[in-house]
Amino acid sequence: MTSRPRSLRIRLLLISAGIVIIALLVTGAGLTKIFERHSERRVAEELDIFLDQLSGAVQWSVDQRLSLTRDLADPRFKKVFSGLYWQIRNDQNGSLLRSRSLWDSELILPDDALAAGDIHQHIIESSFSRALLIREQMITISAGGQLIDLRVSVAIDASEIERLATDFRTDLIPALSLLGLVLMAGFGFQIAAGLKPLNSLKAAVNKVRSGKKSRLDTAVPREIYPLVEEVNSLLDLQEKSMVRARDRAADLAHGLKTPLTALVTDITRLRANNQTEIADDIEDLALRMQRLMERELSQARIRHGSSGHKSSVAAAAEAIIRTLQRTPRGEKIDIIQEFKVRADVAMDQDDLNEVLGNLLENAVRHASSRVSVSIIDNAGKARVSIEDDGKGISEKQADAMMHRGQRMDAKGTGAGLGLAIVQDILEASNAVMFLTKGKWGGLKVVLDIPKAAVRAKRG
Numbered sequence: 001m002t003s004r005p006r007s008l009r010i011r012l013l014l015i016s017a018g019i020v021i022i023a024l025l026v027t028g029a030g031l032t033k034i035f036e037r038h039s040e041r042r043v044a045e046e047l048d049i050f051l052d053q054l055s056g057a058v059q060w061s062v063d064q065r066l067s068l069t070r071d072l073a074d075p076r077f078k079k080v081f082s083g084l085y086w087q088i089r090n091d092q093n094g095s096l097l098r099s100r101s102l103w104d105s106e107l108i109l110p111d112d113a114l115a116a117g118d119i120h121q122h123i124i125e126s127s128f129s130r131a132l133l134i135r136e137q138m139i140t141i142s143a144g145g146q147l148i149d150l151r152v153s154v155a156i157d158a159s160e161i162e163r164l165a166t167d168f169r170t171d172l173i174p175a176l177s178l179l180g181l182v183l184m185a186g187f188g189f190q191i192a193a194g195l196k197p198l199n200s201l202k203a204a205v206n207k208v209r210s211g212k213k214s215r216l217d218t219a220v221p222r223e224i225y226p227l228v229e230e231v232n233s234l235l236d237l238q239e240k241s242m243v244r245a246r247d248r249a250a251d252l253a254h255g256l257k258t259p260l261t262a263l264v265t266d267i268t269r270l271r272a273n274n275q276t277e278i279a280d281d282i283e284d285l286a287l288r289m290q291r292l293m294e295r296e297l298s299q300a301r302i303r304h305g306s307s308g309h310k311s312s313v314a315a316a317a318e319a320i321i322r323t324l325q326r327t328p329r330g331e332k333i334d335i336i337q338e339f340k341v342r343a344d345v346a347m348d349q350d351d352l353n354e355v356l357g358n359l360l361e362n363a364v365r366h367a368s369s370r371v372s373v374s375i376i377d378n379a380g381k382a383r384v385s386i387e388d389d390g391k392g393i394s395e396k397q398a399d400a401m402m403h404r405g406q407r408m409d410a411k412g413t414g415a416g417l418g419l420a421i422v423q424d425i426l427e428a429s430n431a432v433m434f435l436t437k438g439k440w441g442g443l444k445v446v447l448d449i450p451k452a453a454v455r456a457k458r459g
Contacts, residue, residue: 009195016187023183024176031172036165040133043156044121047135050074050086050154051119058088058097058150060143066090066097066150077101081128083157088150107134107153114138114151123158131158197221201228208235260286309429310452311349313356313382314342317373320356324364333367338374343382344452351425358422359386359445366390367442381431384447387438398435398443 050072057068066088071077076084077099087107088097096106110122115138122134136153197220207213215235216228263286270279321337324330345352363371367388374385426433431449438444 008198009191012191012194013184013188016191017184020180020183020187024180028169028172028176032165032169035168036161039161039164043133043161044135047133047154047156048119051135051137051152054086054088054152054154055137055139058139058141058152060141060148064093064095066095068097072099083129083160085132085155087153087155089153090148090150092149107132107155109134109136109151109153116140116149129157129159132156133158133161197224205231214239256289260289309346309348309351310344311347311352312342313345313352313384313449314339314375316349316352317356317360317375317384320353320360321373324360327364330364332369333364334370335364336370336372338372341375341377341382343377345382345429345431345449346452347425347429347431347449351429355422355425355447356384358419359447363388363443363445370440372438372440378448381448381450384449385444386447387440387444388442389438389440390442392437392442393435 053072054068057070057072059067059069061067072086074084076082077086079101080103082101084099085102085107086099087102089095098106105126105128108124108126110124112120114120114136117138119135119137122136124132124134126132132155134153134155136151139150139152140147141150142148201216201220201224204213204216208216215232218225218228218232220228263282267279267283267286270276270282317339318337321335324333325335347355360371360373363386367390369389371386371388376383376385423433425431426447426449429449431447433445433447436444436446
């Protein structure tokens, strides 16, 4: 069981989809991270403003207590566990001043060395928040002739930054999805444009196979040019092989022509001596040799190429009918001609004569009194129908007649190669033949031959 060929277009689309998905995921993660860092910097700048305000408002009273000359304006500092907190601590005596939002809690800060004027940032956990972003600064104030070091801290709930990042990510998803669709559409257009030369190459190969062209056009993209050159080289080699085969077949046929002529003379001499039985046997063998020779010549001719052929099927049929009507058997048969179209077909003239000659000769040979030949148009093809009023054949016989060496009767002459030759020619010309029972009970042969005009137009 053969598997279906994989599609290059689908493979490229899948690769493109993978690239787009990975790029969008990386872009989304990167943009979210950048937004988080940007938000964290903005929050840090806001906390630094509060640090400056606290540093300017803190004072050491005469009773050695910390106080503010003015409250901070942000109302969140006054709401318990609002998410925004401040704290001022004197590490020397442990005195502490904090915002109402801390209530009775305290910001537990890392025990790190903090120089005056430096600002440190920490992420810590507390009993009332999963994570706090803290900015702290060491300041020195003068009170009563002495210098006092104070650790000023401002904290904000880090979940605020996470919430902003989540909102940003939610808003980013539709935009990235739309970008992904645009990128996939772009990739699809790019792939279609990239594969277009391959489609043109396929059409060119079909033209070569049908005989409309003998070579592939070399005006192709650089990446496909080596393939085109290889195919053209193969076609050149094939053509040379065909020419050699045709020449050998022709030499063989000409070489047999003289012996066959001598055999005909011997047959006549034998009949003159009343040796008719031997004469008939030799004549049958000679006819078999002649038919085999004709088949090989026909094969050599049709394999040599058929591009540009144009022949009139009606004219060929009329010429063959006139010839048959002058034969002893043809004089007794009424040949009815119904030519509704007189289109040219895409077939070599000699091949067309070979096909019609074989079929009409068989029809006349087996007809009782009449033969009908009709030509009609059939969807871009010329349909030729040849039928007789003879005994006809069964469906099984019709199938057998389409094979080499089969004959309609056992008494007729010939090697039974007529229909086989006809089939070879029709196949090379993209034509078809089928056998059926005619309206008079005899054999009906139907041919569908492509018109020359249709093939030229497609090419």
